[in-house]
Amino acid sequence: MAGNSIGKAFVVTCFGESHGKCIGVVIEGCPPGLPLSEQDIQIELDKRKPATSSISTQRIEEDKAEILSGVFNGYTTGAPICIVVWNKNIDSEPYELVKEKPRPGHADYTAHLRYDGFNDYRGGGRFSGRITVAYVMAGAVAKKLLKTLNVEILAHTVQIGSIKVSKKISYEEIRNNVYKNDVRCADLHMAALMVEEILKVKRDGDSLGGIVECIALNYPAGIGDPIFDSLDADIAKIMFDIPGVKGVEIGAGFTAASMKGSENNDAYIIKGGAVLTETNNCGGILGGLSNGMPIKARIALKPTPSIRKKQKTINLKHMQETELTLSGKFDPCIVSRAVPVVEACMATVLADHALRLGKIPQTKAYCDKL
């Protein structure tokens, strides 16, 4: 059975390992006639690159996208689009250690069991955060498709460790600030505190997690496939497919659990001829269907499991308890790098569902607006 594909109308299939030849993606279902270039993919990939600062890993990943199929004369053809990034700057040596001593918080142990010891453990192999390169490439195509519907996707860091953004953030602040600071935070003041916090734990050989918020604007109302392919269910699923994600909430999320119905219900109003809601506790989704309001999700990421601090683990070969001290290039916090990945995942689901219902049609007319 295969778990490397997602989507029904916009189908994304991933392949590749952290220290293998490449990370790749095959995208099926993109209608013909969409202008698409390697540069379109590159722009999104570049957002995922580690910040050129002290807070990030030193593995330099060039990450140049190469389109192998599905694009001809600058337009998609309707055939599957394969895009790869060739892996470079690989140093697999430190991973010989984890072959026998699984890192706590990582998939080393579970992958060893699941794949009967044959999994490629180098760099985390198929379980590395590096596979999100594929998600971002698929998301780049999805984003371009969604542009034909005028949909905009905005993600930003709202928490790192104990530092939380508490003031209300405008869409404009997200647009302007996120890619101007190393932690992808729209509140520049908190961004500075977050960097400080990261540097502190980095010195301790420790790591931090955080929360990313993602908003999709202008997504048409009435899209989704209940019961089981509810829009929120599909968003939650793909977000949990990002390594390190431990929680997803839509709209008011867990807060809704302590609200009363009269507080949580979003009253309908009419404004400029359009049906809106006064509040948006539902996060733009009711009954698994978009309601035309901004779609809002919050995604919780655990702290990077790779830390320099000494940890208790076991030796799988000798089946005995032991200790592990990791050396190598680890990000003390990957929340900032998850921001473009979360955007890409949101785009992938929204494009898939828009295509399912023919909201993005199969003829070139659909991209007249581009």
Place this chain on the structure above:
Amino acid sequence: MAGNSIGKAFVVTCFGESHGKCIGVVIEGCPPGLPLSEQDIQIELDKRKPATSSISTQRIEEDKAEILSGVFNGYTTGAPICIVVWNKNIDSEPYELVKEKPRPGHADYTAHLRYDGFNDYRGGGRFSGRITVAYVMAGAVAKKLLKTLNVEILAHTVQIGSIKVSKKISYEEIRNNVYKNDVRCADLHMAALMVEEILKVKRDGDSLGGIVECIALNYPAGIGDPIFDSLDADIAKIMFDIPGVKGVEIGAGFTAASMKGSENNDAYIIKGGAVLTETNNCGGILGGLSNGMPIKARIALKPTPSIRKKQKTINLKHMQETELTLSGKFDPCIVSRAVPVVEACMATVLADHALRLGKIPQTKAYCDKL
């Protein structure tokens, strides 16, 4: 495109509407030879019935399961199992109102858009909480399959409105207490407070949400289908398919976002020859794969949107703002009724993934333990 099916090896397809003839489910992929009776289904369905107390809806649902196919001489045959519950005690009259005036917080408006006005709006139609009857019936079969692996699934209410269970709850307390009180809470003291809270908002014509925790014990390690069919992703997806769910977290969940790596990582230990972890912040899942520890999820439910309090809404026909005052039988809190549904959904995903990897085989030998 169709969203009424879920699963790959254990495939569940739902049909039926709240005020239609029936709620039904077709289950494919159950191996032959499993002893299965209508009574097995009924036990689970009965858990979902409204409490016979003042806190619940007065719609009396008999909800008798009838197996239409796939079972012969008391055993599953390997053919699709269709099970239905015939709807009775239906009063659709109050719903003529919401045909034009969508209820805030409900799918009335989005369903109207999505289905071009042809959706069956009676009782919420396909968007009613009543469709979870189908989830419970599928879950009953899944649970029986999982018993062959000795897997046990426990769900319980941990929060209703502002009342939260704060003390540590043992598995034994869950087993003993949950179905002994009307709110399905394992802490009997808090249960009493929750009932009080519900009665209070009920008097105000308002409603409450809450949080359900679900634990799966003894699920074998090394199960799951990364990347996109990660076990946690599939759990999150199915939980979001339950009407009213706004958040899902696995293990430490959102709390993990403010922990350090050294705190969040679960150290491996060996106990009685088995590999365990000291803590279980990962909630039994690492890299999308089970690690043998209890699988833990928490599910946030919003307050029931149907409230008696006057609300602002719009008239879809005249496209103008208006008010809505609902009368009818509404649960002021559906959290307790979600408990068996959450259990069923967890069972469905776990059975599906165990079947995918052949952990439950296709021969009768698998149910020798029953």
Place this chain on the structure above:
Amino acid sequence: MAGNSIGKAFVVTCFGESHGKCIGVVIEGCPPGLPLSEQDIQIELDKRKPATSSISTQRIEEDKAEILSGVFNGYTTGAPICIVVWNKNIDSEPYELVKEKPRPGHADYTAHLRYDGFNDYRGGGRFSGRITVAYVMAGAVAKKLLKTLNVEILAHTVQIGSIKVSKKISYEEIRNNVYKNDVRCADLHMAALMVEEILKVKRDGDSLGGIVECIALNYPAGIGDPIFDSLDADIAKIMFDIPGVKGVEIGAGFTAASMKGSENNDAYIIKGGAVLTETNNCGGILGGLSNGMPIKARIALKPTPSIRKKQKTINLKHMQETELTLSGKFDPCIVSRAVPVVEACMATVLADHALRLGKIPQTKAYCDKL
């Protein structure tokens, strides 16, 4: 893993056994707003009924369609449509014999192995021709959908045993004659000979097979999903899902193997502003895509395996060779009853592919022509 569903946009899931409670089908993906009644289904079901003549089985099947979900106020709602036929007139007694002695040519032996002895063997269970009731019900919905595109589907018997229709048959003859004779043959002269042939083998306790041709008119050009969901591949697949089918050919089919390219290629011409081909050896499909010409398939059915003549078989319990003499109600030839089934299967595939590409849209506008 589950094999009881087919289609991607128009998804058909079957359940039920020959001697179980019912034969049922769940249809997902039918857009909202299609006028649909039980009578629409019944018309197609009635075509499948055994001829009221001496050539057919004496099992009287009332076969009344009952819609359980997905239709409200006479229109489809967009929710899954479940339709059942309740089994009646069941006599399972003769099948106790085949439990141990598998009938040659039937699935008795293979089903016993596949389902580890738990399959419902009564009346062939899940392997009975009776399951095609479900195909016909799904096809009835598909046909109605296709009417919105003006598509017409015509099937007719072209061979029974050694009696073959050799003269060219017009569409008008198919429309007029097929349901006027017991063998569903458009050539009334050959129809009479076929009946004679059947009566002869019936007297001998033997059976006959035959060939059904199916034509779809007015299906729009440019529909299909190569590579693997080619229109011809999907037609072939569903036809082989009809019990007894042993061969499928499209257009010139096997004859094309002995033609030259210059003979087989269909020259393009323009007629009345439309692109047509002079010949139609490709059977309306090129590269897995419709070309606007009539879609033509021929389906070979083996002779009914249930015969009264004594046959060699084995006793599965004692694992020794033995003999088998069947008594019971058997059709000496099921070709005529396959005709509406073949039509239904063709309709199911064509509707699925038209929906995939949005050629039948998701709004009620699509059925303005009905």
Place this chain on the structure above:
Amino acid sequence: MAGNSIGKAFVVTCFGESHGKCIGVVIEGCPPGLPLSEQDIQIELDKRKPATSSISTQRIEEDKAEILSGVFNGYTTGAPICIVVWNKNIDSEPYELVKEKPRPGHADYTAHLRYDGFNDYRGGGRFSGRITVAYVMAGAVAKKLLKTLNVEILAHTVQIGSIKVSKKISYEEIRNNVYKNDVRCADLHMAALMVEEILKVKRDGDSLGGIVECIALNYPAGIGDPIFDSLDADIAKIMFDIPGVKGVEIGAGFTAASMKGSENNDAYIIKGGAVLTETNNCGGILGGLSNGMPIKARIALKPTPSIRKKQKTINLKHMQETELTLSGKFDPCIVSRAVPVVEACMATVLADHALRLGKIPQTKAYCDKL
């Protein structure tokens, strides 16, 4: 919607175009621990290469397989296996002609409609026989998996144009002779006549079709997923996905239509403790399930549509009738090159179904026999 994937447990996704950068395939679901090298793939690819004789195209395709992912230290890891062949020796110039003048018998016209004029028309693009490189690569992996069950797959040419193999061919003759002659025929005498026939039509600028027979030995009994994923249905589907296929029959196929039940039914016998059948008219499949006898299919291929003879066609730009005279490198007969493709397709379906039922398990134990 996407049609570039096939299979449920062994999932094959293809990408690439005839004159694009590469032809590629992603294979999901191959269990970990299978020894696999590029050489394993190359052996199969080499069988597909044009014969080095006068009967074939002069396009020299090096076709070197490169494994991009899913294999580590010589074994499959359980992760998706991506394999590509880089296209070389491309001359797209002749195809500028067919951009406006669709070749009769080709997908030029239908692809133009389906993809709104954006399809890559060079070399037939996605509709070229060249895409079968991907099928062969997937089949190579499938064959290796099937070896663990001792399954052997044999295909051979039984007809080219009017030259038919009439004598009974032994498995030994197929094994020994097929890859020793340019037309992949097991009857060396007929092979010589076939070559002669091809040379004759080649001189005339014409082309020929033919029939390939495919046999799978030792496939275990009781495998298949009725109703809709019947083994024969899935075989038929994948065979029709090979460009140029117009007919598929299983066992006696179309001949069964004129047999009597008493002739067509295969009597069960016991031989050496095993259940066999005296004849094999069913072609190893009953009720969509394997019965342990050799699986037999026959596949009809139409003559190559690309011929040098002048043909009638239309000019799509000016919408008027015109003529077309092709120049370029065309195979006058592709039947021989279809032989390894048919083998690969058969292997892909059989491996998929064996994996679905766990007949090939998920642990390395399964390949102990290799």
